Amino acid sequence: MGHGWEGVVLKLFRGKDFEFTVTGAEQVTERYRRVHFTDGGLLAAVGTHPTMWVRLWFDNAGKPHQRAYTLVDPDVEAGTFSLEFALHDGCASDWSLKAEPGDTIEATLQGTGFEVPDPLPERMLVIGDPASLPAINSLLGVAPKLPATIWFETSHDSDHDLPMRFDPDRHDVRHVHRSDGQLVEDVKATLPALVADPASAFVWIACDTATTRTLTSYVLKELRIPKDRVKALGYWRAA
Numbered sequence: 001m002g003h004g005w006e007g008v009v010l011k012l013f014r015g016k017d018f019e020f021t022v023t024g025a026e027q028v029t030e031r032y033r034r035v036h037f038t039d040g041g042l043l044a045a046v047g048t049h050p051t052m053w054v055r056l057w058f059d060n061a062g063k064p065h066q067r068a069y070t071l072v073d074p075d076v077e078a079g080t081f082s083l084e085f086a087l088h089d090g091c092a093s094d095w096s097l098k099a100e101p102g103d104t105i106e107a108t109l110q111g112t113g114f115e116v117p118d119p120l121p122e123r124m125l126v127i128g129d130p131a132s133l134p135a136i137n138s139l140l141g142v143a144p145k146l147p148a149t150i151w152f153e154t155s156h157d158s159d160h161d162l163p164m165r166f167d168p169d170r171h172d173v174r175h176v177h178r179s180d181g182q183l184v185e186d187v188k189a190t191l192p193a194l195v196a197d198p199a200s201a202f203v204w205i206a207c208d209t210a211t212t213r214t215l216t217s218y219v220l221k222e223l224r225i226p227k228d229r230v231k232a233l234g235y236w237r238a239a
Contacts, residue, residue, distance in 0.1 A: 015110030018042045018054075022103040023080070025096070029158040032130065033085045033096045034072070042109065043076040050114045050142050051135040056083075057106040060091040066108070067092045068235075070134035084163075086130040116142055117229065121202040125194060127187060127215060129153040129178075130162060131235045132206035137165040139204055144170075149194055151176055153183045153207060183207065184214050191223070198225045209234030 018040040025035045042054070048071065055066045074081040085096040095105070126148055128136045133152075140148060148171045154160065155178045166173050174190070176183045195201045203219050205212050216232040219225045 015055075015108040016046070018107050018109065019104050020056075020107055022099045022105075023101055025099050028084070028163055029161050031087045031156055031158050032162055033087060033093075034082050034163075035085065035096055035099050036082045037080065039074075039079045039081060040107075041079070042107075043074055043079055043081070046109060048074045048076060049112075050116070050138045051112075052114070052138070053112045053135070055108045055110065056092070057108070058091045058095050065091055068111075070132075070138060072134045072137075084134045086133075114231075117202040119200065120146060121200055121229075122147070122196075123194060124148040125191060125201065125203045126150045127183070127203070127205045127207060129207050129235075130155075130159055133162055133164065135206055136204075137163070140165060140167075140171065146170070148172070150174065151183065151187055151191075153178050153211075183211055184218075187215055188218060191219070195223055195225065198223055199229070201225050201229055203230050203232075205230070205232040206235050209237050 020037040020040050020042075023036045023038060025033060028034050051070060052074065053068045053070045055068050058065045058067065069083040069085070072082040072084055085093055087093045087097070120143055124139070124143075124146055126136055126139065128150070129152065136150065136152075144167070150166065150171060150173045152164075152173055153176050160175065164173070174186070176186050203225055205215050205219075207215070212232050212234040216230060219230055220227060
């Protein structure tokens with residue numbers, strides 16, 4: 001399958017192409033699925049880092065469609081990892097539900113990166129939802145003993161059963177049911193009290209694009225947290 005104009009652009013930005021092979025899959029909840037892969041040489045070629053993600057290419061009614069997914073439990077020596085899919089209507093979800101051992105999918109590595117905050121904050125401040133859960137789990141693994149407050153937006157009852165790698169002794173998880181503006185409202189009401197010194201804070205945001213943009217502007221402009229202490233990426237677009 002060709003990758004269209006998006007593939008051309010990624011090539012110009014030195015995107016590296018790989019082919020992954022499915023080794024198995026499991027239904028984590030009714031709305032969340034994990035698919036296991038061999039990596040086609042990816043990890044041996046480039047290594048791994050926290051929150052590392054790749055772009056998968058799907059066929060969407062004969063047209064190429066790419067979506068980004070975070071690597072789960074990458075094993076460089078074995079050349080394996082998993083990807084987790086928050087299920088909804090769309091070609092990516094459909095593909096994950098049908099994936100069987102031996103199936104292959106094309107992928108491009110371009111744009112991913114992460115630098116551990118230096119110095120480490122006293123507490124990580126994390127805002128996300130089921131789509132960014134694999135990245136949140138990976139992020140918390142950077143400094144497992146570091147306290148963190150996580151605002152986690154949910155849409156369904158089963159979201160409370162997702163594979164969250166949170167330590168109840170160190171991680172304060174605040175579930176926020178998805179409704180118009182509720183996550184933004186809750187964060188604005190509670191986050192400032194956790195920012196004693198903006199210069200040493202660290203805020204990580206990965207929600208839908210509009211929410212991510214709003215909260216990023218808020219922490220930069222109103223809380224005066226330095227740009228290099230804020231990591232934000234819109235993971236999906238609300239319909």
